Amino acid sequence: MDTLNQVLLYPAFQLGADLEGWLAAGGGQGLIAALAEPAAIIPTLREADLRGMGGAGFPTWRKWQAAAEAPGAGKFVVCNGNEDEPGTFKDRHLLRWTPHAVVEGGLIAALATGAAHLVLYINPHQAAAVAEMRRAVAQWQASPWLARMERALGHPLDIAVVETSGRYIGGEETAVISWLDGHFPFPRRKPPFPAQSGVGRAPTLINNTETLAHVPHILRHGAAWYRALGIGAAAGTKLYSLSGDVMRPGLYELPMGTSLQELIFVHGGGMLEGRDFKAVFTGGPSNTLLTKRDLDVALDFDSVRARRSRLGTGAMIVISEGTSIIRKVAEYIAFFAAGSCGQCPSCKAGTFQLARLLDRIDGGRGTAEDLQALESLCRILPGSGRCGLIDGAVTVVESSLHTFPDEYAATR
Amino acid sequence: MRAIPATRGPRGAPPPPPPLAALLQSNALLDDAALAGATPLRADVLVLGGGGAGAAAALAAAGAGRQVILATKLRMGDSNTVMAEGGIQAAIGPEDSLQHHFDDTLRGGHNSADPHLVKQLVTDGPAVIRWLIGLGMHFDLEKEAGLGARLLRKKAGGTTVPRILSHRDVTGLEMMRVLREAVELHPRITVMNRCPAVELLSDDAGACVGAVLYDLEHRRFLLLRSPAVILATGGSGRLHLGGFPTSNHYGATADGLVLAYRMGARLRDLDSFQYHPTGVAWPAPLAGGLISEAVRSAGAWLVNGHGQRFVDELLARDIVAAAILREIAEGRGVTRGGRVGVFLDTPGLLARQPDLLETRLTGLKHLAHKAGFDPRREPFLVAPTLHYQNGGAVIDPQGETTIPGLYAAGEVSGGVHGRNRLMGNALLEIISFGRRAGAHAAARPVAAYSRGGIEHVHRWQRALAAAGLPRAPRAPLLYPDYAPFSLRQHAAA
Ligand SMILES: Cc1cc2nc3c(=O)[nH]c(=O)nc-3n(C[C@H](O)[C@H](O)[C@H](O)COP(=O)(O)OP(=O)(O)OC[C@H]3O[C@@H](n4cnc5c(N)ncnc54)[C@H](O)[C@@H]3O)c2cc1C
Numbered sequence: 001m002d003t004l005n006q007v008l009l010y011p012a013f014q015l016g017a018d019l020e021g022w023l024a025a026g027g028g029q030g031l032i033a034a035l036a037e038p039a040a041i042i043p044t045l046r047e048a049d050l051r052g053m054g055g056a057g058f059p060t061w062r063k064w065q066a067a068a069e070a071p072g073a074g075k076f077v078v079c080n081g082n083e084d085e086p087g088t089f090k091d092r093h094l095l096r097w098t099p100h101a102v103v104e105g106g107l108i109a110a111l112a113t114g115a116a117h118l119v120l121y122i123n124p125h126q127a128a129a130v131a132e133m134r135r136a137v138a139q140w141q142a143s144p145w146l147a148r149m150e151r152a153l154g155h156p157l158d159i160a161v162v163e164t165s166g167r168y169i170g171g172e173e174t175a176v177i178s179w180l181d182g183h184f185p186f187p188r189r190k191p192p193f194p195a196q197s198g199v200g201r202a203p204t205l206i207n208n209t210e211t212l213a214h215v216p217h218i219l220r221h222g223a224a225w226y227r228a229l230g231i232g233a234a235a236g237t238k239l240y241s242l243s244g245d246v247m248r249p250g251l252y253e254l255p256m257g258t259s260l261q262e263l264i265f266v267h268g269g270g271m272l273e274g275r276d277f278k279a280v281f282t283g284g285p286s287n288t289l290l291t292k293r294d295l296d297v298a299l300d301f302d303s304v305r306a307r308r309s310r311l312g313t314g315a316m317i318v319i320s321e322g323t324s325i326i327r328k329v330a331e332y333i334a335f336f337a338a339g340s341c342g343q344c345p346s347c348k349a350g351t352f353q354l355a356r357l358l359d360r361i362d363g364g365r366g367t368a369e370d371l372q373a374l375e376s377l378c379r380i381l382p383g384s385g386r387c388g389l390i391d392g393a394v395t396v397v398e399s400s401l402h403t404f405p406d407e408y409a410a411t412r
Numbered sequence: 413m414r415a416i417p418a419t420r421g422p423r424g425a426p427p428p429p430p431p432l433a434a435l436l437q438s439n440a441l442l443d444d445a446a447l448a449g450a451t452p453l454r455a456d457v458l459v460l461g462g463g464g465a466g467a468a469a470a471l472a473a474a475g476a477g478r479q480v481i482l483a484t485k486l487r488m489g490d491s492n493t494v495m496a497e498g499g500i501q502a503a504i505g506p507e508d509s510l511q512h513h514f515d516d517t518l519r520g521g522h523n524s525a526d527p528h529l530v531k532q533l534v535t536d537g538p539a540v541i542r543w544l545i546g547l548g549m550h551f552d553l554e555k556e557a558g559l560g561a562r563l564l565r566k567k568a569g570g571t572t573v574p575r576i577l578s579h580r581d582v583t584g585l586e587m588m589r590v591l592r593e594a595v596e597l598h599p600r601i602t603v604m605n606r607c608p609a610v611e612l613l614s615d616d617a618g619a620c621v622g623a624v625l626y627d628l629e630h631r632r633f634l635l636l637r638s639p640a641v642i643l644a645t646g647g648s649g650r651l652h653l654g655g656f657p658t659s660n661h662y663g664a665t666a667d668g669l670v671l672a673y674r675m676g677a678r679l680r681d682l683d684s685f686q687y688h689p690t691g692v693a694w695p696a697p698l699a700g701g702l703i704s705e706a707v708r709s710a711g712a713w714l715v716n717g718h719g720q721r722f723v724d725e726l727l728a729r730d731i732v733a734a735a736i737l738r739e740i741a742e743g744r745g746v747t748r749g750g751r752v753g754v755f756l757d758t759p760g761l762l763a764r765q766p767d768l769l770e771t772r773l774t775g776l777k778h779l780a781h782k783a784g785f786d787p788r789r790e791p792f793l794v795a796p797t798l799h800y801q802n803g804g805a806v807i808d809p810q811g812e813t814t815i816p817g818l819y820a821a822g823e824v825s826g827g828v829h830g831r832n833r834l835m836g837n838a839l840l841e842i843i844s845f846g847r848r849a850g851a852h853a854a855a856r857p858v859a860a861y862s863r864g865g866i867e868h869v870h871r872w873q874r875a876l877a878a879a880g881l882p883r884a885p886r887a888p889l890l891y892p893d894y895a896p897f898s899l900r901q902h903a904a905a
C-alpha cells in the first residue's frame with residue numbers, strides 16, 4: 001500500500017516497545033516541542049483540528065482545555081484502550097506496535113493539563129497489547145524523560161497500565177472512571193463531566209488511543225502539516241477498520257475524508273467474489289447504515305454526519321447483496337444486549353427485547369405483532385439510558401427498518 | 413497445493429492425490445444468500461454422519477444428558493459400517509494383552525500412527541465389546557456353545573494373536589443393527605435423514621459452532637447451531653482415486669475432510685489409502701465389491717495365473733495388495749471378461765472345510781448367489797480395490813480436532829492407524845473414538861451458543877483469489893461425480 005500519507009502506521013514506527021528505536025525514528029520530537037512551549041500545545045491541537053477518534057469526533061482541544069482549566073490537584077489523563085465492539089480493531093494495533101507514540105501523546109496531554117497521573121486503560125482480552133504497553137511504560141520510567149516531565153510539571157507523574165474489566169460498557173468514559181475508582185464499570189449521568197470530576201473526583205481527561213497517538217506527530221510537524229494530510233476540509237489521517245464482504249479486509253490509514261468508494265474498491269480490493277455492494281455498518285456498529293447512495297461520501301466526521309450517520313470509530317463493516325441485513329442487525333443487537341450493564345431498566349430490558357424480536361424475525365418465526373413491537377421500542381427507548389448504549393442499539397435497528405423495509409416485509 | 417498454507421500439515425508431507433487436493437481447494441457450496449433464508453435449529457451436540465462412529469457419538473452425548481441431532485446424508489445406517497464383514501479387534505483372549513494389540517497396531521501402521529491414540533484405542537477394546545453386547549449385538553461363539561461359551565476369536569492379517577471377533581462375515585451389519593435401534597429409540601436424539609452438511613459455522617474466535625445442512629426433501633437450508641459438532645462422515649472411496657474401483661458405500665465422498673480443512677483444521681496422511689487386496693475383479697457385476705478378509709482368515713489361498721501361491725495371505729493388507737499388483741504387472745495375472753486379477757481359491761478352501769459357507773462365510777455365499785455362481789466350483793478373480801482412507805483430521809485422544817468445538821471420529825479422522833490399518837481396527841475405532849468424542853462434546857458448555865457465520869468461508873475465498881486458484885469448482889461433493897447433483901439447481905427448483 002501507499003505509505004506516503006501514513007503517520008500512525010508508517011512502517012518505521014511499528015517497533016513495539018523499543019524506546020531507543022522510537023527516538024531514533026524521530027519520536028520524542030513532539031514531546032521536546034511541547035516541553036519547550038507547553039502553552040502552545042492546546043492552540044496547536046485546535047489549529048490542527050484533531051478530533052476524538054473514540055467515536056464522537058469531539059474536538060480534542062476543547063476537552064484538554066476544560067481539563068487544564070478545571071481547578072483541582074492530582075489530575076488524571078486516561079488513554080482509553082478498551083476497544084471491544086464488533087468491527088473495530090485499530091487501538092489494539094497501536095498499543096501493540098506503536099506504544100511509544102501513545103505514551104508520548106499521553107505525556108503531552110499530562111503536560112497540557114498539569115496531570116499527576118497517566119493511566120493506560122487496556123482491554124485484557126488484548127493480552128499482547130497489555131504486555132507490550134507494560135514494557136513500553138517501564139522504558140519511559142527508566143529514561144531521563146520522566147524527570148524532565150516532572151521538572152516541567154512541578155510535581156511527580158505516575159504512569160500506570162491498568163487492565164479494564166474487559167466489558168464493552170467499560171469503554172464509556174464515566175464507566176472508565178467508575179472502574180478506576182475501584183467499582184463495577186457502571187456509567188453515570190453527565191454532568192458532572194470527567195473534566196470537572198473524574199477519577200477520585202479529580203479532573204480527568206479521557207481520550208481514545210488513536211487520538212493520543214496522533215498528538216506527538218502533530219506537535220513535531222505542526223498543525224499546518226497535519227491539516228494538509230486530510231482531504232478537503234478534513235484534517236489529518238484516520239485509521240479505518242475495514243471488514244465484511246471485501247477482498248482485503250484490514251486496518252487502513254488513509255487521509256481523513258477518503259471516500260467510501262475508494263476505501264472499499266481501491267484499498268479493500270473490491271467486493272468478495274465480485275458480489276454487489278449493499279450497505280455498510282459504521283463502527284460501532286451503532287449508527288445509521290450507509291447504502292449504495294452513500295458510496296461517494298467522504299469518510300470524515302462532518303461529511304458522514306451530513307448523511308445522517310456517523311463515522312464512529314472508523315469501523316466499516318461491508319455487507320454484500322445476498323447477505324441478510326436483519327441477520328447482521330440481530331447479531332449486533334445481541335452483542336449490545338450482552339454488553340448492557342443492566343443499570344438502566346430500559347436498556348437492560350430494551351436491548352433484550354430488541355434482540356429477542358430480531359432473532360424471531362430473522363429465523364422466520366416473527367409475526368406482524370413482533371414487527372410492531374420492534375418499531376414501537378424504537379420510538380420509546382432513545383434517550384432513556386445513562387449512557388449512549390441504548391441509543392446506539394436503537395439507531396441501527398431503526399436504520400435497518402427504514403433503509404431495508406423489504407427485508408422485513410415477509411414478517412409484515 | 414500452493415494455496416494451502418504449509419502450517420496446516422507437516423512440512424514436506426506428500427500431497428494428497430490430485431482429485432482430493434482439488435476438492436480440498438475448492439470453493440464453498442453456499443454463500444450468504446443461502447444463510448439468509450435458512451431455518452434455524454439448535455442442538456447441544458450435532459453429529460454429522462449416520463454410520464457407526466456417528467451413532468456411537470450420539471449415544472454417548474445423549475447418555476450424558478444432551479439434546480443431540482444426528483444429521484446424515486443418506487439414511488441412518490447407510491454407511492461403510494454396514495458393509496464391514498470381517499470383524500472387530502479387541503484384546504480379550506487369554507494369550508492376548510493390550511500391549512500385544514498396541515504393538516501389532518503400531519507395527520501394522522509402519523510406526524506412523526499416533527501412539528497416544530493407539531493406546532486409547534486398544535485400552536477401550538474390551539469395554540467396547542462389552543458395550544456392544546449390552547446393546548444386543550451378537551458375536552460368534554466358540555464351538556462348545558451354551559452357558560459360559562467364549563467369543564470366537566480369529567486371526568487377522570498382521571496380528572500376532574487371534575483377536576478378531578465377528579458375527580459371521582456380516583459383522584458391520586449386525587453392529588449397525590443394534591446401533592441404529594438404540595439411536596432411533598433414544599428420546600434425546602433426533603435423526604435427520606437426507607440432510608447432508610454442506611458447510612460448518614464458525615464464530616469470531618474461529619471455533620466451530622454448528623453446521624449448515626441441506627434438507628433434500630424440502631429443498632431448504634437448515635442453520636444448525638450447536639456448541640459442539642462431531643464429524644463422523646466416513647471416508648472417500650467414491651472418489652475412485654487412481655482409477656481404482658472401490659468397496660465403499662455411495663456416500664463416501666470426503667465431505668468431512670473438505671469441511672474441516674476449509675475451517676482450518678489440520679489433516680494428516682492424506683496421501684495414504686488402503687487398497688483391500690481382495691476386491692472382486694470378476695464376475696463383472698460385483699466388481700469393486702469386497703471379499704472379506706474372513707475368507708483368507710479361514711484359510712483361502714491366493715493363486716496366480718501359473719497356479720502358484722505367491723504371498724502369505726495373512727500379512728498386512730498393503731503387502732498382500734502390493735503382491736497381487738506385482739503378479740498382475742509381471743504378467744502372471746489372470747484375465748476374464750476383460751478384467752485382470754488373481755484367483756481366490758474358494759474351491760480349495762471349501763473342499764477342506766465344507767461347512768464354512770453355511771456357518772462363517774454367509775456373506776460370501778450371498779455374494780456368489782448374487783452373481784449366480786458356485787464358489788465351491790469356481791474361484792473368484794480378485795484385485796485390489798480402494799477400501800479405506802488411512803489419514804484424515806488430526807484429533808487428540810478425546811476426539812477433538814485442532815479447531816475448538818469440532819470433533820472427528822471414525823474414518824474421517826487420522827492418526828489412529830497411521831499409514832496402514834489392520835483389519836478389525838476400524839470397527840473398534842468408530843466405537844471407541846465415537847463414544848469419546850460424544851462424551852467430550854457433551855461436556856462443552858451449553859450456554860455459549862454463538863450466532864455463528866461463515867467468515868471462515870470468506871477468508872477461504874480470499875485465499876483462493878490471492879493464490880490465483882479457480883473459484884468455480886465447489887465442494888463438498890455430496891454424491892459421486894457419476895451421479896451428477898447440483899445443490900444450487902436443486903435448491904433453486
Ligand atoms: C466393504 C467394507 C468392509 C469393511 N470391513 C471391515 C472389517 O471387517 N473390519 C473393520 O474394522 N473395518 C472394516 N471396514 C472399514 C469400516 O467399516 C469403516 O472404516 C467404518 O465403518 C467407518 O465408519 P464411520 O462411521 O467412520 O463411517 P461410515 O460408516 O461410512 O459412515 C459415514 C456416514 O456419514 C454420512 N455422510 C457422509 N457425508 C456426509 C455429509 N456431508 N453430511 C452428513 N452425513 C454425511 C454417510 O451417509 C454415512 O452415514 C470395511 C469397510 C468396507 C467399505
Ligand SMILES: Cc1cc2nc3c(=O)[nH]c(=O)nc-3n(C[C@H](O)[C@H](O)[C@H](O)COP(=O)(O)O)c2cc1C
Nearest residue numbers: 052053054055080082083171172173207208211388
Ligand atoms: C457504550 C460505550 C462504549 C465505549 N467504548 C469506548 C472504547 O472502548 N474506547 C474508546 O476510546 N471510547 C469508547 N467510548 C467513547 C468514550 O465514552 C469516550 O467518548 C472516548 O473515549 C473519548 O475519547 P476521544 O474524545 O479521544 O474519542 C464508548 C462509549 C460508549 C457509549
